[in-house]
Amino acid sequence: MAAGEEECAPSTASSCKPGSKLTFRAPQQPYTYQDFAYGRLLGMGSYSKVVRAKKKDSGAEFALKIMDKKHITKENKVAYVKMERLILDHLDHPGVVRLFFTFQDTHNLYMGLECCHGGELFDQIRRKGRLSLEEARFYAAEIVDVLEYIHGQGLIHRDLKPENLLLTADGHIKVADFGSAKVTTPLQNGLSDAQADDKSCTFVGTAEYVSPEVLNGHPVTIGADLWALGCIIYQMLEGRPPFKGGSEYLTFQKVLAKDLVIPSHFPSAAKELINKLLNLEPDKRPGAGPAGYAALKSHAFFSGIEWLKLRQSAAPGLAPSPSSQGGGNGAESDDSENSDWDLAHLGGRVSRLDVSDASSPMSSSNEPSSPSAVLASAARLLDENVHEPWQKFLFEGETILASSRVRKFRKLSVKKRQLILTDRPRLFYVHPIKLVFKGEVPWSRDIYVRVENDLKFCICTPKRTYNLEDTKGQARVWKESIEKLVNAK
Numbered sequence: 001m002a003a004g005e006e007e008c009a010p011s012t013a014s015s016c017k018p019g020s021k022l023t024f025r026a027p028q029q030p031y032t033y034q035d036f037a038y039g040r041l042l043g044m045g046s047y048s049k050v051v052r053a054k055k056k057d058s059g060a061e062f063a064l065k066i067m068d069k070k071h072i073t074k075e076n077k078v079a080y081v082k083m084e085r086l087i088l089d090h091l092d093h094p095g096v097v098r099l100f101f102t103f104q105d106t107h108n109l110y111m112g113l114e115c116c117h118g119g120e121l122f123d124q125i126r127r128k129g130r131l132s133l134e135e136a137r138f139y140a141a142e143i144v145d146v147l148e149y150i151h152g153q154g155l156i157h158r159d160l161k162p163e164n165l166l167l168t169a170d171g172h173i174k175v176a177d178f179g180s181a182k183v184t185t186p187l188q189n190g191l192s193d194a195q196a197d198d199k200s201c202t203f204v205g206t207a208e209y210v211s212p213e214v215l216n217g218h219p220v221t222i223g224a225d226l227w228a229l230g231c232i233i234y235q236m237l238e239g240r241p242p243f244k245g246g247s248e249y250l251t252f253q254k255v256l257a258k259d260l261v262i263p264s265h266f267p268s269a270a271k272e273l274i275n276k277l278l279n280l281e282p283d284k285r286p287g288a289g290p291a292g293y294a295a296l297k298s299h300a301f302f303s304g305i306e307w308l309k310l311r312q313s314a315a316p317g318l319a320p321s322p323s324s325q326g327g328g329n330g331a332e333s334d335d336s337e338n339s340d341w342d343l344a345h346l347g348g349r350v351s352r353l354d355v356s357d358a359s360s361p362m363s364s365s366n367e368p369s370s371p372s373a374v375l376a377s378a379a380r381l382l383d384e385n386v387h388e389p390w391q392k393f394l395f396e397g398e399t400i401l402a403s404s405r406v407r408k409f410r411k412l413s414v415k416k417r418q419l420i421l422t423d424r425p426r427l428f429y430v431h432p433i434k435l436v437f438k439g440e441v442p443w444s445r446d447i448y449v450r451v452e453n454d455l456k457f458c459i460c461t462p463k464r465t466y467n468l469e470d471t472k473g474q475a476r477v478w479k480e481s482i483e484k485l486v487n488a489k
């Protein structure tokens with residue numbers, strides 16, 4: 001079979017006929033993970049790790065998205081992965097993250113993506129508190145520009161949120177994560193939405209950005225992405241999303257009721273646009289009506305935007321991550337001149353940056369050997385406080401590996417708890433003030449952690465899912481810490 005051609009597997013998510021040949025712009029390559037040197041962890045998704053990687057022979061740099069095959073199968077995400085691969089292969093726009101190649105080995109699937117050094121828009125909002133009108137206008141315009149393209153290609157993203165809007169080193173927006181996308185018109189590569197699990201009427205997306213019609217089970221239209229755009233513009237200007245309850249359920253109630261307060265400091269054009277985008281009727285949102293995108297692009301909020309020169313114009317400056325303060329343009333640190341680009345470099349860092357796990361080919365003899373050694377650093381990261389108050393809950397010889405204050409959600413209640421992970425291993429929570437033992441997450445090799453964003457995460461056990469929020473935004477560190485221990489031999 002020629003490079004770039006792949007046989008269409010019978011179970012593929014696309015509608016192509018089994019046995020027919022697909023030609024990919026981003027071919028499946030015979031690479032192995034040893035063909036790359038690795039830099040820092042760029043991000044964690046619910047079923048992937050994304051790490052900076054450099055091809056050893058060419059020096060070309062990528063964001064390598066690594067997906068554990070077992071996890072994907074267990075989580076029923078096979079269709080999502082295939083969908084994302086086919087869509088990224090098809091899309092060709094400066095505002096969409098480019099896919100260059102894929103490869104696989106026994107444990108993992110890999111996607112070689114264009115690396116977005118500026119990180120997530122989510123982090124820019126968090127670091128700056130809120131964005132200025134000019135910054136918000138620029139980012140919103142770039143999002144509109146790329147949405148017009150995506151919708152014009154017959155696709156609906158369905159999970160637009162600041163975590164999926166990445167930034168290049170010079171601060172331009174790139175949309176990522178097309179795993180939840182819906183195809184409304186079959187693509188040239190044969191992809192249609194004839195997925196086994198037709199998701200057109202099911203809830204897909206993230207609570208804070210999901211539109212009311214999706215919650216009501218109506219078929220999704222491009223209006224769903226325009227609703228999310230309204231939420232994102234609000235969040236850029238205010239620092240938090242417009243609909244946010246104490247739990248997912250309460251967030252949904254706010255969305256359904258359009259329980260919205262637009263802050264008085266918003267300029268009137270912003271207020272008006274947000275209100276229009278958050279119209280309860282999807283086809284009344286600007287961009288979704290008969291006038292198409294012209295109605296959106298000509299709105300007063302975008303006055304002064306030169307739509308055809310957006311990508312050539314100077315983007316807002318990036319706020320650096322706290323760890324890279326003091327140098328550069330705000331793009332994430334660990335630049336190629338200074339970093340080691342090898343596995344020892346990964347293993348030498350705290351577990352947050354250690355993207356390998358014991359069962360994957362990313363494991364290396366350079367890694368600290370004992371789980372405690374790896375996790376000791378994570379524990380420091382999670383909680384600067386001494387572990388003194390929690391000692392009374394430990395068995396003799398038991399050591400705390402990680403501990404931090406969390407909010408624990410169950411049904412409609414929210415409780416403050418201290419979550420504690422030990423080397424036994426044990427994972428339990430206590431009342432942080434009364435110092436009373438409150439419960440334990442039964443430990444098993446089937447535990448895994450789903451990260452929703454920096455704050456929110458779920459610890460999933462075969463019998464129960466624990467919905468938690470780390471008040472210091474260390475959800476990803478919890479995932480790394482717990483799963484590292486689960487996978488430890």
Ligand SMILES: Nc1ncnc2c1ncn2[C@@H]1O[C@H](COP(=O)(O)OP(=O)(O)OP(=O)(O)O)[C@@H](O)[C@H]1O
Nearest residue numbers: 042043044045046047048050063113114115116177
């Ligand atoms: N090309 C890239 N360049 C830089 N960072 C990236 C890139 N792609 C992904 N990331 C980082 O990795 C994170 C997870 O990636 P992605 O959203 O694609 O994973 P996922 O498993 O599909 O996630 P989700 O849980 O949102 O479905 C992103 O939020 C981002 O921080």
